[in-house]
Amino acid sequence: MAEPAARLCCLGWDFSTQQVKVVAVDAAMKVFYEDSVHFDRDLPEFGTQGGVHVHQDGLTVTSPVLMWVQALDLILEKMRASGFDFSRVLALSGAGQQHGSVYWKAGASRVLTGLSPGLPLHEQLQACFSIRDCPVWMDSSTIAQCRQLEAAVGGAQALSCLTGSRAYERFTGNQISKIYQQNPEAYAHTERISLVSSFAASLFLGSYCPIDYSDGSGMNLLQIQDKVWAQACLGACAPHLEEKLGPPVPSCSVVGPVSPYYVQRYGFPPGCKVVAFTGDNPASLAGMRLEEGDIAISLGTSDTLFLWLQEPMPALEGHIFCSPVDPQHYMALLCFKNGSLMREKIRDESASCSWSEFSKALRSTEMGNGGNVGFYFDVKEITPEMIGRHRFSPENREVPAFPKDVEIRALIEGQFMAKRIHAEGLGYRVLPKTKILATGGASHNRDILQVLADVFGAPVYVIDTANSACVGSAYRAFHGLAAGTGVPFSEVVKLAPSPRLAATPSPGASQVYAALLPSLSRESCPSPRGSWSESCGHGLLRLADPTGRRGRGQQGPSSLFWVPDPWLLTCSSAARDHLALPRASS
Numbered sequence: 001m002a003e004p005a006a007r008l009c010c011l012g013w014d015f016s017t018q019q020v021k022v023v024a025v026d027a028a029m030k031v032f033y034e035d036s037v038h039f040d041r042d043l044p045e046f047g048t049q050g051g052v053h054v055h056q057d058g059l060t061v062t063s064p065v066l067m068w069v070q071a072l073d074l075i076l077e078k079m080r081a082s083g084f085d086f087s088r089v090l091a092l093s094g095a096g097q098q099h100g101s102v103y104w105k106a107g108a109s110r111v112l113t114g115l116s117p118g119l120p121l122h123e124q125l126q127a128c129f130s131i132r133d134c135p136v137w138m139d140s141s142t143i144a145q146c147r148q149l150e151a152a153v154g155g156a157q158a159l160s161c162l163t164g165s166r167a168y169e170r171f172t173g174n175q176i177s178k179i180y181q182q183n184p185e186a187y188a189h190t191e192r193i194s195l196v197s198s199f200a201a202s203l204f205l206g207s208y209c210p211i212d213y214s215d216g217s218g219m220n221l222l223q224i225q226d227k228v229w230a231q232a233c234l235g236a237c238a239p240h241l242e243e244k245l246g247p248p249v250p251s252c253s254v255v256g257p258v259s260p261y262y263v264q265r266y267g268f269p270p271g272c273k274v275v276a277f278t279g280d281n282p283a284s285l286a287g288m289r290l291e292e293g294d295i296a297i298s299l300g301t302s303d304t305l306f307l308w309l310q311e312p313m314p315a316l317e318g319h320i321f322c323s324p325v326d327p328q329h330y331m332a333l334l335c336f337k338n339g340s341l342m343r344e345k346i347r348d349e350s351a352s353c354s355w356s357e358f359s360k361a362l363r364s365t366e367m368g369n370g371g372n373v374g375f376y377f378d379v380k381e382i383t384p385e386m387i388g389r390h391r392f393s394p395e396n397r398e399v400p401a402f403p404k405d406v407e408i409r410a411l412i413e414g415q416f417m418a419k420r421i422h423a424e425g426l427g428y429r430v431l432p433k434t435k436i437l438a439t440g441g442a443s444h445n446r447d448i449l450q451v452l453a454d455v456f457g458a459p460v461y462v463i464d465t466a467n468s469a470c471v472g473s474a475y476r477a478f479h480g481l482a483a484g485t486g487v488p489f490s491e492v493v494k495l496a497p498s499p500r501l502a503a504t505p506s507p508g509a510s511q512v513y514a515a516l517l518p519s520l521s522r523e524s525c526p527s528p529r530g531s532w533s534e535s536c537g538h539g540l541l542r543l544a545d546p547t548g549r550r551g552r553g554q555q556g557p558s559s560l561f562w563v564p565d566p567w568l569l570t571c572s573s574a575a576r577d578h579l580a581l582p583r584a585s586s
C-alpha cells in the first residue's frame with residue numbers, strides 16, 4: 001500500500017526478526033501508508049534465513065548489523081520513490097526485536113553525528129561496529145553465563161524479583177557477558193552497547209539513543225521497580241558496562257529531533273521529534289491498546305503472549321517488563337520460539353507450501369483432533385525448554401508420524417494449548433469477558449484464529465493491520481508530541497479504530513478442550529511449593545520421562561490427557577528437583 005498523501009502524520013518503525021517495516025498514521029489515527037523490506041528477499045547478499053544466521057553449534061544465532069542499516073536505506077528510498085511526503089512527519093518512534101544487541105566501536109559516535117546527506121547510511125557506518133554479527137533473541141548459547149549471573153545475585157528467583165526474569169539465554173546481559181568472555185578485545189573497543197530498538201533510534205537521532213525502561217527489562221540488568229541498572233548484575237556480566245549502556249529512560253521520552261541527515265536527504269522537518277524506541281512486544285501492546293484483563297497473542301517469527309499488569313509478579317517462568325505506555329504499570333510476557341517458522345515448515349511438508357492448503361486441513365479436521373496431539377520444537381523452545389517433535393495417539397502412545405491433515409491440526413492445537421497452559425501457570429484466567437487480541441503475520445489466517453478462539457474459549461479480535469508493533473510505535477510518537485502535558489496514552493489514541501471480531505469459539509469447544517487441557521484440572525496437581533506461579537515452568541517432562549511418573553495428586557488416568565500428567569507438563573526445574581524427576585536437557 002503506498003498512497004502518497006500530504007497528511008500530517010507520525011511514523012512507526014519495526015526492526016523485527018525478518019524485516020524492517022514502517023507505517024504512517026495520520027492525526028485521525030488512521031494508517032495510510034505501510035511498507036517493508038524483507039531481509040532474505042530484498043537483501044540476499046547477507047545470506048540470512050528468516051533474517052538470521054544459525055551457527056554450526058545450533059545454539060548461536062546472529063544477524064548482520066549492516067543488514068539492518070541497509071534495510072533502513074532501502075525502505076526510505078522506497079518511500080521516497082512512492083512519493084511519500086516526509087515534510088509532514090511530526091514525530092517518529094519505533095520498535096525492535098527484543099534482547100538483540102549492537103556494539104558500536106570507539107569513534108562511531110563521531111561518524112553518527114557527522115552523517116553526510118549525500119551518501120546512504122550503510123556506506124558511512126561500515127566501520128562503526130566492533131561486532132558485525134549481533135546476537136539476537138533466537139540465540140541460546142549462554143547457559144554458562146546465565147548460571148553465573150543467577151549465582152551472583154542469590155539465585156534464579158532473586159534475579160527474577162530484581163529484573164523481572166530469571167536468567168534467560170537470549171537476555172542481553174548474558175549475551176554481553178559471553179562477548180566479554182570470548183572476545184574481550186572487541187568488548188574493550190566498544191564505546192556503546194545498544195538494543196536493536198535503541199540502535200534503530202540512534203540511526204534516526206544521529207547520536208546514541210538511550211535504552212527505554214520497557215525494552216531494557218529484557219536484559220536481566222534493569223531493576224524493574226526502581227528503573228535503574230542493577231549494579232550486582234552489571235558487575236557479574238562485564239566491566240565498565242554502565243558507561244557502555246548509558247542511563248535508561250522512560251519509554252515515552254522525546255530523545256531529540258531527527259538528525260539533519262534526514263532533513264537534508266529526505267525532507268523531514270527539522271523539528272520532527274524522535275520518541276524513544278522500545279521492544280516489538282511492548283510496542284504491540286501499545287498498538288493493540290491492550291486493556292487490563294485482555295490477552296494479546298502475537299504470531300510473528302516468535303509467538304508471544306502478553307498481558308497488562310498493575311503490579312509485577314516476578315516468577316521462574318515468563319517475564320515482567322515495565323509498561324511501554326504507563327510508567328507505573330507493567331506487562332507480563334511469555335515467548336515461544338517455535339512460532340511462524342515452525343508453522344511454515346509443517347506447511348511446506350504437509351500442505352504443499354500453501355497457506356490455503358494448510359487452512360483447508362484445519363477446516364477438514366475436528367476440534368480435539370480425535371485425541372491426536374503433537375508438540376513441534378524444531379529449535380530448542382523457550383517455553384517449555386524442549387526440543388524435537390513429539391506426537392501422541394489417542395491411546396497416549398508416542399507415534400512417529402500423523403497423516404498430513406492431522407499433523408497440521410496437531411501443530412496448531414498444540415501451540416495454542418501450550419500457550420493457555422503456561423498463561424494459566426502465571427495465574428491468568430480466561431473469564432467470560434476475556435478478549436484475545438491477535439497480531440503478527442499468522443493473524444492473517446482466519447482458520448488459525450478459529451483454533452485460537454476454540455482452545456481459549458474466548459473471542460479473538462484483530463486490528464486493521466497485523467503490524468501492531470509499527471502502529472503502536474506511531475501511537476507512541478503521537479503520545480510523545482503531548483509530552484509534558486500529562487495526557488495519558490489512552491486519551492491520545494482514543495480515535496484509533498477498535499479491534500474487529502475475527503473468530504468466536506465454536507459450539508462445544510469448551511468441552512473438547514476442557515477434556516484435553518491439563519491446566520483446567522490444575523486443582524488436582526498442586527505445586528509442591530505452594531504458589532503455582534512460583535513453580536510453574538519450562539519443562540515438558542512427560543516427553544522426557546518414559547516411566548510416565550505422575551505428579552502428586554493426579555486424579556486417575558484419562559486417555560484424553562495427551563500429556564497425561566498436567567503437573568509434569570508445566571513443571572519447572574525447581575519443582576523437578578523437589579520431585580526428584582529428571583531435568584529436561586538444555
Ligand SMILES: Nc1ncnc2c1ncn2[C@@H]1O[C@H](COP(=O)(O)OP(=O)(O)O)[C@@H](O)[C@H]1O
Pocket residue numbers: 016017018019299300301302340341343344355439440441442443444445448
Ligand atoms: N496466511 C498466513 N497464515 C499463516 N502464517 C502466515 C500467513 N501469512 C504470513 N504468515 C507468517 O507470518 C510470519 C511473519 O510474521 P511477522 O509478524 O511479519 O514477523 P516479524 O515481525 O517477526 O518479522 C511469516 O514467517 C509467515 O510464516
Ligand SMILES: O=C(CO)[C@@H](O)[C@H](O)COP(=O)(O)O
Pocket residue numbers: 016017018096097098099137170218279280281300301302303304333335
Ligand atoms: O524474544 C522475544 C520476546 O521476549 C521475541 O518476541 C522477539 O522480540 C522477536 O520478535 P518477533 O520478530 O518474532 O516479533
